[in-house]
Amino acid sequence: MSEHTNASPLMNRIAAGCLLALSLAYGIGGAVIEYAFSSDPLGPRVFPIALAAILGALCLTYLRYPGFSEEFPKGSLLLRIVAALVILVFSVAVFEPLGFLASMFILTVGNGVVFGASWKIAIIGAAGQCLLWWFIFSWLLEVYLPIGDVFG
Secondary structure: OOOOEEOOHHHHHHHHHHHHHHHHHHHHHHHOOOOOHHHOOOOOOHHHHHHHHHHHHHHHHHHHOOOOEOOOOOHHHHHHHHHHHHHHHHHHHOHHHHOHHHHHHHHHHHHHHHOOOOHHHHHHHHHHHHHHHHHHHHHHOOOOOOOOOOOO
């Protein structure tokens, strides 16, 4: 069992406050969605407002009882976390031009390698993930996924 240090309850409260502001913005954004009355019995506003309310309640609880947290990551762990974030931003940036499959492949291989997988395992895992999610979204859920300007 690892020991937790309450490194900074103030930082925990600041994080809770930021998340509370995000939940309020998300709730307001969800409340102003325009839609036709006949589109859905509940309408598209219910889900984002419900999520915002749940997140807001959890943030208020966390503000009151900030709990314990680990210290801020340092060294190679911080580098891996930043690399994962950069890979995520890059894969989102190339989502439209390269398409879903290439973007998902870059994201999965990159994060696999960053967190210790060999290139072979990362590529095999990424190929499987790409095909699985393409099948789920494109065939089962019938969601449009871009194929990319380069390939289309």
